[in-house]
Amino acid sequence: MEGIVKRFPGVLANAGIDFSLSWGEVHGLLGENGAGKTVLMSILYGLYQPDQGRIFVRGKETRIRSPHVAIQLGIGMVHQHFMLVPRLTVLENMAVGWEPRLGPLLDRRAMREKIEALVEEYGLEVDPDAKVEELSVGEQQRVEILKALYRGAEVLILDEPTAVLVEQEVEALFSTIRTLKEQGKAVVFITHKLHEALEICDRITVLRKGKNVGTLSASEATEEGLAEMMVGREVVFTVSPEPVKSEGRVLLSVEDLSARDDRGVPVVRGVSLQVYDHEILGIAGVQGNGQKELVEAIAGLRRPTSGRVKVGEHDVTGRSPHTLASRGLVHIPEDRHLRGLILTFSVEENAVLGRHREPRFALGPWAQRRSAIRAHAQELVRRFSVSVPGLSAPARTLSGGNQQRLILARELSRAPQVVLAVQPTRGLDVGGMEFVWEQFLKARKEGAGILLVSMDLDEVMMLADRIAVMYQGEIVAVLRRGEATKRELGLLMLRGKGAVD
Amino acid sequence: MRWTKELIPIAGAIVLALGIGAIVTALTGYSVPAVFKQLVIGAFGDWYQLAQTLTQATPILFTSLSFLIAFRAGLFNIGAEGQLYLGAFFSAWAGFSLRLPPVLHTVVCLLFGAVAGAIWGFIPGWLRAKRGANEFVTTMMLSYVAIYLTSWLVAPGGPYHGTQWANQTVRIATSAQFPRFIRGAQLSWGIVVGVLIAFIVWYLLFRTPRGYELRAVGQNPLAAEYGGINVARNLILALVLAGALAGLGGAAETLGTHRRFIENFSPGYGWDGIAGGLIARAHPLGAILAAVLMGALRAGGQAVDRAGVAPADLASVIQGLVIFFVVAPELIRYLRRLRRGKLGDTEP
Ligand SMILES: Nc1ncnc2c1ncn2[C@@H]1O[C@H](COP(=O)(O)OP(=O)(O)OP(=O)(O)O)[C@@H](O)[C@H]1O
Numbered sequence: 098m099e100g101i102v103k104r105f106p107g108v109l110a111n112a113g114i115d116f117s118l119s120w121g122e123v124h125g126l127l128g129e130n131g132a133g134k135t136v137l138m139s140i141l142y143g144l145y146q147p148d149q150g151r152i153f154v155r156g157k158e159t160r161i162r163s164p165h166v167a168i169q170l171g172i173g174m175v176h177q178h179f180m181l182v183p184r185l186t187v188l189e190n191m192a193v194g195w196e197p198r199l200g201p202l203l204d205r206r207a208m209r210e211k212i213e214a215l216v217e218e219y220g221l222e223v224d225p226d227a228k229v230e231e232l233s234v235g236e237q238q239r240v241e242i243l244k245a246l247y248r249g250a251e252v253l254i255l256d257e258p259t260a261v262l263v264e265q266e267v268e269a270l271f272s273t274i275r276t277l278k279e280q281g282k283a284v285v286f287i288t289h290k291l292h293e294a295l296e297i298c299d300r301i302t303v304l305r306k307g308k309n310v311g312t313l314s315a316s317e318a319t320e321e322g323l324a325e326m327m328v329g330r331e332v333v334f335t336v337s338p339e340p341v342k343s344e345g346r347v348l349l350s351v352e353d354l355s356a357r358d359d360r361g362v363p364v365v366r367g368v369s370l371q372v373y374d375h376e377i378l379g380i381a382g383v384q385g386n387g388q389k390e391l392v393e394a395i396a397g398l399r400r401p402t403s404g405r406v407k408v409g410e411h412d413v414t415g416r417s418p419h420t421l422a423s424r425g426l427v428h429i430p431e432d433r434h435l436r437g438l439i440l441t442f443s444v445e446e447n448a449v450l451g452r453h454r455e456p457r458f459a460l461g462p463w464a465q466r467r468s469a470i471r472a473h474a475q476e477l478v479r480r481f482s483v484s485v486p487g488l489s490a491p492a493r494t495l496s497g498g499n500q501q502r503l504i505l506a507r508e509l510s511r512a513p514q515v516v517l518a519v520q521p522t523r524g525l526d527v528g529g530m531e532f533v534w535e536q537f538l539k540a541r542k543e544g545a546g547i548l549l550v551s552m553d554l555d556e557v558m559m560l561a562d563r564i565a566v567m568y569q570g571e572i573v574a575v576l577r578r579g580e581a582t583k584r585e586l587g588l589l590m591l592r593g594k595g596a597v598d
Numbered sequence: 599m600r601w602t603k604e605l606i607p608i609a610g611a612i613v614l615a616l617g618i619g620a621i622v623t624a625l626t627g628y629s630v631p632a633v634f635k636q637l638v639i640g641a642f643g644d645w646y647q648l649a650q651t652l653t654q655a656t657p658i659l660f661t662s663l664s665f666l667i668a669f670r671a672g673l674f675n676i677g678a679e680g681q682l683y684l685g686a687f688f689s690a691w692a693g694f695s696l697r698l699p700p701v702l703h704t705v706v707c708l709l710f711g712a713v714a715g716a717i718w719g720f721i722p723g724w725l726r727a728k729r730g731a732n733e734f735v736t737t738m739m740l741s742y743v744a745i746y747l748t749s750w751l752v753a754p755g756g757p758y759h760g761t762q763w764a765n766q767t768v769r770i771a772t773s774a775q776f777p778r779f780i781r782g783a784q785l786s787w788g789i790v791v792g793v794l795i796a797f798i799v800w801y802l803l804f805r806t807p808r809g810y811e812l813r814a815v816g817q818n819p820l821a822a823e824y825g826g827i828n829v830a831r832n833l834i835l836a837l838v839l840a841g842a843l844a845g846l847g848g849a850a851e852t853l854g855t856h857r858r859f860i861e862n863f864s865p866g867y868g869w870d871g872i873a874g875g876l877i878a879r880a881h882p883l884g885a886i887l888a889a890v891l892m893g894a895l896r897a898g899g900q901a902v903d904r905a906g907v908a909p910a911d912l913a914s915v916i917q918g919l920v921i922f923f924v925v926a927p928e929l930i931r932y933l934r935r936l937r938r939g940k941l942g943d944t945e946p
């Protein structure tokens with residue numbers, strides 16, 4: 098790709114980028130939120146047309162007019178946010194728009210055989226007959242990769258694939274990537290986790306504000322050097338919470354809570370926990386052990402089958418998110434597209450989601466205070482450095498990390514007593530992570546209680562005063578800071594109580 | 599500007615549809631210039647014809663607003679036709695039964711129409727919100743119920759059979775009637791009220807917390823729930839408002855155009871509202887233009903028929919083509935989004 102320029106109303110997403118990819122190479126693409134990584138790769142995949150610049154594929158100048166053309170050229174992409182149809186099975190999803198036809202009917206057998214061969218070859222374990230909505234994120238990602246390979250991808254673009262994975266899954270993904278590389282295929286790997294880039298990539302390109310600030314071989318690179326290239330300043334990778342004294346007030350108390358998942362299976366089974374003032378309580382666990390349902394049950398988004406939830410003195414079991422918010426509880430949801438944002442709404446409108454009825458923003462139900470809403474959005478964008486094409490631009494046009502920043506800004510600006518945070522730093526660049534951690538520690542210092550659910554063990558271990566390990570719907574252990582090593586925690590997460598012996 | 603961006607493809611689609619309409623006309627052996635001349639004269643030829651266009655546009659404006667307000671909340675109101683009939687009948691009832699001073703009487707009649715339609719929207723809204731019943735089906739079924747019910751009310755032997763020579767009620771009191779603009783033409787203040795209501799709907803949707811919630815529920819119910827919005831209540835509210843708007847359209851027909859309730863008075867205005875709402879891209883102010891377009895097609899079609907240059911069927915084909923070409927892209931876009939499902943409508 099040579100001199101790629103892409104402009105959107107209000108932003109220059111790519112400002113003349115050169116980028117090359119060789120066969121048998123894993124090429125890392127790094128850069129801050131909004132640097133233009135996704136846009137650049139979307140151009141290669143034919144989703145956007147560049148305003149200027151040329152693309153060469155196998156040495157020949159090519160115009161990639163649509164993803165269809167890209168696929169025919171052997172280019173496949175797995176997006177930052179998946180594009181699967183939840184109600185269809187894995188097999189059906191792979192067939193969408195790409196059916197090998199046997200007369201008018203879908204040749205399921207041929208498809209199945211080919212898919213099973215791919216599963217085998219690349220170690221991408223999934224059940225072809227499972228419905229996508231029943232799969233974990235990690236599995237959904239494998240489906241996306243399978244889909245691309247099934248369509249004959251020789252160049253595979255992975256946009257922040259590891260943001261949604263736990264460590265074991267990352268390992269599995271890496272071994273798939275290595276297989277691809279050995280076969281002489283090429284992989285573009287976008288990530289915000291520098292150590293991953295150093296581990297798996299051969300070369301690394303760093304983008305900043307739509308420009309290529311350098312391509313270097315991974316063996317020459319260091320985390321510090323890369324971070325500085327990305328941000329233009331030094332970054333810290335860890336924060337150390339200063340000790341603060343809890344007054345022993347219980348801010349959030351969950352008593353013997355049980356809940357079912359969408360299929361009606363009881364996945365939260367009698368969970369009790371307390372979050373105190375001046376405290377961060379981390380919840381560690383392998384995904385799919387009931388964390389999602391637990392959080393939803395606390396947040397008023399899922400009816401518990403039994404048990405209570407109290408915020409301070411108030412029983413809020415089964416109350417709406419609105420009531421919870423008025424008691425000082427905010428929720429940073431796991432899925433920013435499903436819950437956290439209304440993608441077609443503007444930045445302004447999203448900035449007041451959940452607060453749109455507050456007297457500050459509305460004069461009763463029949464009039465909005467538009468200037469107050471605008472000023473508020475402006476303030477959030479400024480304070481949390483959300484980079485947006487404009488306040489009236491739809492949230493859809495924000496880069497992934499900036500969408501997350503907008504949600505964080507909205508929720509943390511409410512001066513909450515209790516924060517329910519699920520994967521809060523997912524998709525954030527190093528600077529953004531640092532900022533969120535600082536915000537959490539600040540809230541903690543000011544007396545708030547934070548329930549932090551994260552699959553990133555390092556994050557939990559760094560921030561949390563206590564860590565509760567969740568396994569098969571139960572809390573199997575609660576440990577104070579420093580009481581367990583990463584390995585011990587990992588074992589608890591994988592095997593539950595049995596691991597302690 | 600977003601405006602022009604939306605309007606250019608629509609204008610293109612209209613030209614394309616008229617082009618194909620011309621080919622069909624020629625192929626079926628009629629004179630293209632004669633037919634198109636009548637279409638234009640019938641719709642905009644003189645003040646009287648323009649009034650005809652706007653008379654037809656009036657109820658279509660209301661039903662378009664009805665369709666789009668539900669659509670904004672993610673619902674399909676297919677039952678505007680029935681809501682229109684109920685609104686027309688009950689406003690007529692208030693018009694001939696009550697004795698009130700002029701302006702007040704009109705307002706009361708409008709309210710009767712709105713409330714009757716609203717009740718007819720509440721039922722499917724409630725069923726959808728509390729029982730998950732598909733509003734597509736329920737609004738349509740209730741629509742037929744309303745049409746037959748009002749037919750019976752004015753049929754011979756029915757309680758409000760008002761005149762011997764037709765199935766209709768008696769005339770409403772003068773105090774309830776909308777003033778008309780041109781002697782001999784049915785065009786009345788209904789169109790003014792319609793335009794006013796279009797602005798009110800625009801304000802409601804885009805400038806109030808209520809409208810914000812309604813649209814949020816339509817765009818992403820899970821995020822709406824997360825934002826503390828009561829999804830069920832908004833689904834009901836959307837269909838209540840949709841019913842009320844169609845009911846108002848019926849009232850406008852009664853108070854301005856017919857001055858009584860007449861069985862089968864609507865040639866399908868409720869259905870036109872679906873096309874109108876989609877042509878307007880679900881925008882309340884766009885609905886004004888969409889309704890005028892639909893009204894012009896109807897008035898022009900009638901002129902083609904009356905002048906005898908081609909049968910009414912051919913005019914309907916041309917109308918259909920225009921609607922199809924303007925609506926199709928929007929419909930396809932919508933269906934595609936539906937098919938891609940929840941995970942689909944995402945970046946980039
Ligand atoms: N469809 C669009 N319309 C307008 N602006 C857009 C659109 N898509 C992307 N942008 C803008 O282009 C810039 C680059 O976005 P891009 O998604 O490439 O960032 P990114 O490097 O992938 O960031 P992240 O790490 O947050 O995913 C951002 O400022 C974004 O707001």
Ligand SMILES: [Mg+2]
Binds near residue numbers: 136256498
């Ligand atoms: Mg991105």
